Amino acid sequence: MDNINVLILEDSPSESDALIKVLQANNYNIVGLATNHKDALTLFYNNKVDIVIIDIFLNGSPDGIAFAETINVVPNASKPFVFLTSSTDRQIFERAKLTKPFSYLMKPFNELELLYALELAVEKFYAQNDVFLGDEENTVISEEYLFIKKGKSLKKVLIADIIYIEVEEKYCNIITEKEKFVILISLTKILELFDETIFYRTHRNYIVNTKKITEIVPSDNLIILIGGHKVTLSEKYKDIIKKVRTLK
Amino acid sequence: MKYSVKLLLLFGILTNSLFVFSQNIENTTIFEEEIKNRSRQFMDKPDFKKAQLFFLEKNWDSTLVYTMKQLSLPNQNQEIKNYCHLFRGFSLKEKKIFNQSRKELSKISKEFIFYYKARIKLGEITLEQKEFKQAIHYFKEIEELNDNQLLGIKKSFVKHNLGLCYLHLKEFDKAEFYLLESVKLQEKQKDTLDLIGSYGDIATLYYEQYKDNLAIPYFEKAYNLSKKINNHQLKQNTALNMAVVEENRKNFPKALVYRKEFEQWKDSLNDQNKVWEVAQLEKQFAVKEKQKEVSLLQAENKIKIAERNGLFYSAIVLLLLLGTAIYFYREKIKTNKIILAQKESLDELNATKDKLFSIVSHDLRSSVNAMKISNAKLLENLATKNLEELDALLHQNSSIANGTYNLLDNLLHWALLQTKQSYFEIVSMRLHFIVEQMAYNYQPLMLDKKIQFENTVSKKDIIFADQESLKIILRNFLDNAIKFSKENGNIKVYSESNDENYCNLIIEDSGIGMSETTRNNLLKETTLLSKKENEKTIGTGLGMQLCKSMIQKNNGKLDIKSELGKGTKIIVSLSKKEQNG
Numbered sequence: 069m070d071n072i073n074v075l076i077l078e079d080s081p082s083e084s085d086a087l088i089k090v091l092q093a094n095n096y097n098i099v100g101l102a103t104n105h106k107d108a109l110t111l112f113y114n115n116k117v118d119i120v121i122i123d124i125f126l127n128g129s130p131d132g133i134a135f136a137e138t139i140n141v142v143p144n145a146s147k148p149f150v151f152l153t154s155s156t157d158r159q160i161f162e163r164a165k166l167t168k169p170f171s172y173l174m175k176p177f178n179e180l181e182l183l184y185a186l187e188l189a190v191e192k193f194y195a196q197n198d199v200f201l202g203d204e205e206n207t208v209i210s211e212e213y214l215f216i217k218k219g220k221s222l223k224k225v226l227i228a229d230i231i232y233i234e235v236e237e238k239y240c241n242i243i244t245e246k247e248k249f250v251i252l253i254s255l256t257k258i259l260e261l262f263d264e265t266i267f268y269r270t271h272r273n274y275i276v277n278t279k280k281i282t283e284i285v286p287s288d289n290l291i292i293l294i295g296g297h298k299v300t301l302s303e304k305y306k307d308i309i310k311k312v313r314t315l316k
Numbered sequence: 317m318k319y320s321v322k323l324l325l326l327f328g329i330l331t332n333s334l335f336v337f338s339q340n341i342e343n344t345t346i347f348e349e350e351i352k353n354r355s356r357q358f359m360d361k362p363d364f365k366k367a368q369l370f371f372l373e374k375n376w377d378s379t380l381v382y383t384m385k386q387l388s389l390p391n392q393n394q395e396i397k398n399y400c401h402l403f404r405g406f407s408l409k410e411k412k413i414f415n416q417s418r419k420e421l422s423k424i425s426k427e428f429i430f431y432y433k434a435r436i437k438l439g440e441i442t443l444e445q446k447e448f449k450q451a452i453h454y455f456k457e458i459e460e461l462n463d464n465q466l467l468g469i470k471k472s473f474v475k476h477n478l479g480l481c482y483l484h485l486k487e488f489d490k491a492e493f494y495l496l497e498s499v500k501l502q503e504k505q506k507d508t509l510d511l512i513g514s515y516g517d518i519a520t521l522y523y524e525q526y527k528d529n530l531a532i533p534y535f536e537k538a539y540n541l542s543k544k545i546n547n548h549q550l551k552q553n554t555a556l557n558m559a560v561v562e563e564n565r566k567n568f569p570k571a572l573v574y575r576k577e578f579e580q581w582k583d584s585l586n587d588q589n590k591v592w593e594v595a596q597l598e599k600q601f602a603v604k605e606k607q608k609e610v611s612l613l614q615a616e617n618k619i620k621i622a623e624r625n626g627l628f629y630s631a632i633v634l635l636l637l638l639g640t641a642i643y644f645y646r647e648k649i650k651t652n653k654i655i656l657a658q659k660e661s662l663d664e665l666n667a668t669k670d671k672l673f674s675i676v677s678h679d680l681r682s683s684v685n686a687m688k689i690s691n692a693k694l695l696e697n698l699a700t701k702n703l704e705e706l707d708a709l710l711h712q713n714s715s716i717a718n719g720t721y722n723l724l725d726n727l728l729h730w731a732l733l734q735t736k737q738s739y740f741e742i743v744s745m746r747l748h749f750i751v752e753q754m755a756y757n758y759q760p761l762m763l764d765k766k767i768q769f770e771n772t773v774s775k776k777d778i779i780f781a782d783q784e785s786l787k788i789i790l791r792n793f794l795d796n797a798i799k800f801s802k803e804n805g806n807i808k809v810y811s812e813s814n815d816e817n818y819c820n821l822i823i824e825d826s827g828i829g830m831s832e833t834t835r836n837n838l839l840k841e842t843t844l845l846s847k848k849e850n851e852k853t854i855g856t857g858l859g860m861q862l863c864k865s866m867i868q869k870n871n872g873k874l875d876i877k878s879e880l881g882k883g884t885k886i887i888v889s890l891s892k893k894e895q896n897g
Contacts, residue, residue: 156738157737158737158740160739165741178753178756180752180753180756181753181756198746201748
């Protein structure tokens, strides 16, 4: 599991300091702090950013919204973001609201409010509402990462790193090369949101990353994966053999 | 004597011509009837028809024109020609163009039914032209005819005229014979008018021959007869004749009487004419007057109609004006009412604002004053390095700053709420986490007061509210709960979700509680701020007011349950369903 990379756009040093302090305390990784629109864009494109915290007012003008508008229109590059503001001015809000999905945080805020706002922004951005606050789930799936709520903060896992997933009731065991952990997510949601050309179901309890397969032993109903993990292949899902590219 | 005879003769002729004229009138009707009946067969000829019509109407000029037109047409029927000549002869005679008339009349052929009529006319013309012999020739011709051929021509008339001719020719014997003949006939016919003429003429005849004894009785006869008739002219003539006769007899008194009578008749004739003229004039005048009256009435009518129309239109205009006036008046009243209502609400708001202003400034002043005193102490203790006291003072300062901040925050939000400037969007949210986030701020404070805090709001409770306003509500109620709690107290926040539409959020403390009056005052729907009861512990009331307004705006409800000394339960009911507006 990796920390979430956060880019901060905030012109007031005292506020950005407080922000960084809280974020770092909750295991967020600050990839950059920009004080203006231009710097923010540079930092945004040069770093792997998972979420952006944007102060609406930079040096007295609502440049923050302009930045959000900019990254919002770039295809495949837009990321979740949270607006920071000390004003509830309606006109500003109406404009900010147009940068959907819209999440904001009113200053002054405490630690909980900040973390909550970040989680909400991720949920909204990937259109999987009400994940982190409920009891049933704790994971949001994006194209590249799983965003998992762990304690008060968020973590991410690169989907490509997953070798296989084992389902146990409403829990899923995620096995990567380095670690093994449990997340709360339904199997149907995984099947729905994972790339089906890569992840195949081999058993009612197993989903396998085909790129991590080292050997299929149909006689034993076994699939051997990188790292020596062994997964059962049931009769029902034997079609996988045809789909996997094998050397002949 | 000679002179008077001549005068008499002149009068005789005068009577004669009048006599001929009257004869004419009598005969014309018969003659006209005859003309009408006998010429009917030629009515298909337009010119002849017109000529005949004009002839009967005695329009001589037009008759002449149309007969000329008829005669100028080729292939004429002899009878039509005869008629035309007859019409022309008569017309010309009437116009006193005697020679032309004679020419026309002599063109009429013998077979024509009115041949003798034409002959007698010729006779009359020649008589008038004093060609007495020629006239006698014409009249003789007629005299010899039998009655059937006369066609209404009176024999007496012919004989009379013959007599006249002889009289003029001084052949007195023949004249006497014919005149007496005509008198005989006229006496038979009882033709008084003719008789008077004839008597006059006979008298003249005798008078000419100086046979006064014979003449006078005739004059007297004529005179007496004339008394019976109504013809003024005749009366005048006979009276004059008598006057001349009496004058010649030197009987002047009688002559004078007759002369006077003559004058009288003459005058009366004139008078009659005058009266007639006057009557005519009066008639004309009356007609004119009537016409005037009629036109006056017409004009009056017109004026009346115009007046009526004018009244009608002006009434309509007035009505319209009245309508618009009423409309505008009503509008004005309406506007005034609105303005008045607005003024009242503005006054109220202004009063609230003023009060708020005074309370807030008072609060701020005391807070800052407390801070000032605290800071002075802080400096003192810093100088004496009394570290324990420093810590306590700093904590105190911090709490003062916190309180002041909360007050200012509420003030700001209240102002924003009043002007409806702030962003407001109702969204779904999990109540538990909002409570958690808000309670987080108060953890140090509660820790300080050793207050046990518990958030048991279900994580499943989802409510619909505007996030920022809900946070303000929670902040205020938590702040109050802490403020009114004693040390080692409890604050519990929990939810009851039994109702279908509302989720009740309950903030319960074990603080000092409040009286029923305070409770009621707090719940009262008023924009006015509640009065301060206890200056030390109770704030401006602004927070409570703000919470009430915000709960209302979030479609929620507020209830308070409290017991003095035991604690207070604030119950905020929040909507579970999304509502429009």
